[in-house]
Amino acid sequence: MALKATSIDYIPKGVSRGYTDKTLKLDLSTGKVQIKDVPQRMKDRFIGGKGYGLYLLWNAVTSQTRWDSPENEICISSGPLGGTPIYPGSGKSIVVTISPLTDQVVDSNVGGYFGPYLKFAGFDAIEVQGMTDDPIIAVIDGVDGKVFFDKAPKDIGNGSNEITKYCHERYGKDDLRSVSVVSTGPAAEHTRFGLLNFSWYDIGRKVCRIKQAGRGGIGTVLWRKGLKALVIRSPKVSIESNDPADPQALRAVSKAHSSEIIELDPKQNEMAKVGTAHLPTIMDDYDLLPTCNFRFGSVKDIGSDAQEIGREAYRKRFDPGFDGCWMGCTVACAHGVRDFELRTGPKKGQKVFVDGPEYETIAGVGSNCGIVDADHIIEMNYYCDNYGLDTISVGTATAFVMECFENGLIDKKRTGGLDLRFGSKDAALELVHQMAKGKGFGVVVGQGVREMKRIFSERFGADLAFMNDIGMESKGLEFSEYMTKESLAQQGGYGLTLKGPQHDEAWLIFLDMVHNFMPTFEQKAEALHWFPMFRTWFGLCGLCKLPWNDIVPLDNKQTKEPAKVMKHVQWYAEYFTSVTGRKVDPDGIIAMSEVVYNFQRVFNIRMGKGRREHDTVPYRAMGPVTEAEYLSRKDRYDGQLRDLLGLDPENMVLKGKMAALRKYREARYESLKDAVYARRGWNRDGVPTIEKLRALGLDEPEVVETVRPYQ
Secondary structure (H helix, E strand, C coil): CCCCCCEEECCCCCCECCECCEEEEEECCCCCEEEEECCHHHHHHHCCHHHHHHHHHHCCCCCCCCCCCCCCCEEEECCCCCCCCCCCCCCCEEEEEECCCCCCEEEEEECCCHHHHHHHCCCCEEEEECCCCCCEEEEEECCCCEEEEEECCHHHCCCHHHHHHHHHHHHCCCCHHHEEEEECCCHHHHCCCECEEEEEEECCCCEEEEEEECCCCHHHHHHHHCEEEEEEECCCCCHHHHCCCCHHHHHHHHHHHHHHHHHHHHHCCCHHHHHHHHHHHHHHHCCCCCECCCCECCHHHHCCCHHHHCHHHHHHHCCCCCCCCCCCCCCCCCCEEEEEECCCCCCCCCEEEEECCCHHHHHHHHHHHCCCCHHHHHHHHHHHHHHCECHHHHHHHHHHHHHHHHCCCCCHHHHCCCCCCCCCHHHHHHHHHHHHHCCCHHHHHCCCHHHHHHHHHHHHCCCHHHHHHHCCEECCEECCCCCCCCCHHHHHHHHCCCCCCCCCCCCCHHHHHHCCCCCCHHHHHHHHHHHHHHHHHHHHHCCCCHHHHCCCCCCHHHCCCHHHCHHHHHHHHHHHHHHHCCCCCHHHHHHHHHHHHHHHHHHHHHCCCCCHHHCCCCHHHCCCCCHHHHHHCHHHHHHHHHHHHCCCHHHCCHHHHHHHHHHHHHHHHHHHHHHHHHHHCECCCCCECHHHHHHCCCCCHHHHHHHHHHC
16 A cells, blocks of 8 residues: 655644653554653553554554554654763663564664654654665654655665665755665565664765664564665764763763773773774684584684684774764764775675674674674675675574484575575575575575474474474574573573573673673673663663763772672663652662563463463574584583593493483473462463562553463
8 A cells, every 4th residue: 555645733742851741653554643642650560662663562462463554563662861961871672573583572672862862852762663665764853843755756776775775865955964764675565584773874984874773573563564765863962961860870871881881891891992993803712603503612613713803903904083873972882894896696796884893783694693704794784784684693593404404404506506504604695685685595584593493394304303403493592692501691681581592681601601790600690681681771872882882980890799790880870860869779670670681571471372382492502413513612511421420431432421411301301480480470480470470560461461371
């Protein structure tokens, strides 16, 4: 159905203590534009950001809604603290929808100005529903007070970079910095893991920059809806824009946190110089860098050096200058490569600006595919962004295909002639180009690991049990890039998440394996309650997590709970209070998040997911699947059989050793489930108890009836 031209005028609602108390709904099927009041209960219980997105989506869909149903929505919200130009990491948006990969609720966080600009244009959240056959651009002009739809011109191009540039120039009028654009690219049409790019205009470099809401296929939903771009135009931003309840207190806590980052970041991780590119060498040193589909934890196993894709490699390539994805952020980790000459694809020979790469991309399309080449990773980064592809899912899916190829489960006949062995750079890039064109084996890979396992088994006769062991997905979402075989905490951090194995909910690998902050089973279980709750709070408020624990106080290791960085937690409580006027302490932060966290679990149950059987991880996340994996770490595994199980590995055959280790590790993971469920107030099936929901004030009839059959 073609969308009729629609335009409405409105008077932008000013912000009061971090909120406008208005939301905007766009229906692409009818062209209807609706401005709605935020109910007080929604504000009190769901806070903002991810909470608002979940609440709006819950009320828009049913248990029968699928990702490509017209009633599915894309909801975007920042939060009451989002848009503070003096507090580090205050430019996040959270996007919520029903995922093409998981068939349940997915949320993805992203920087890049859109969320704060949306609020300053008058709206705490936006929900986009319906579909249109004619690609359109939706514009919210918070300066002139208009919401309207434009038909997307045919010559705008399909690449996200071209779409973004067009929208900045057309709708930015006399100030390109006043506009932020949400878009995807052509590969989102042909895959299940399309991403969303959120833009801002880099005045120093005079280019449009982008950050990604990458996880869960939200870009695929956007493309299916026929929305070419979503544009926001904002009034100028200042500290007064968010109308803090106590400006003096806000300035004080902002100065304290920013000053600490400026002093300590150069001595710690150098985020302002190299961003998360400092991580590959550290992960490699601790045997945590995924290599060849998570078989190994170090590129030394394939005869390479992680320095080739680490801090110094990208220090040489990153363009110097300020790189915050929101104004005033002193972490400034959004680096990019200027004048990078592409060697493949439709832009071969052109010099482009590439946003990134960050650690997940480096590990995903690099080491995990057996590729240790900084320039290859940069090219993959560019094309994935421009085509609208999540680099994490692309990397993990490609690595799975490569292992299947090397084990004879698929061959060149199945791949269209591509030699997809580990390390095959040209073949990996060709898959991405095929995803954009909608042709070739790349389209199969673009369906994701879960769907590929089904296809390879049913069509090609591949060994499903083996693929289930090596296919690095949970709930249908591809793993992000951390080795978990020796970290029970991170196994739970992936398997017990709400949306699937994404590190933003419980990134415990560094705390567990590098710092050894949680050595006991009980400490790991407790961490899998507290950390997801605290990390959820960032998504409610519009905040980035990096300032919390990537730069830490000098005395942090001497504190009672160093993993939590409690000095910063206290600062965040003061920050929230200074903006909203709602007094909160660290325990209150956790209480806020528990409401939303449990609500999302119930939402998943409503969609037919969200129970114990869905909280699984492939065995490779727990231990060695193949004999080569075991033998690569033989001393470690033999020692564990001896020390943990009381067995004598010298008198055991290799298959017997692997079976004994597997039985132990799988049982340990199931015990972890029990402990975490109990700590969260859920039953053994992983379902929140009615008593828990009542204690959280979530005992509305529809919520209670959703969980009642599983009590």
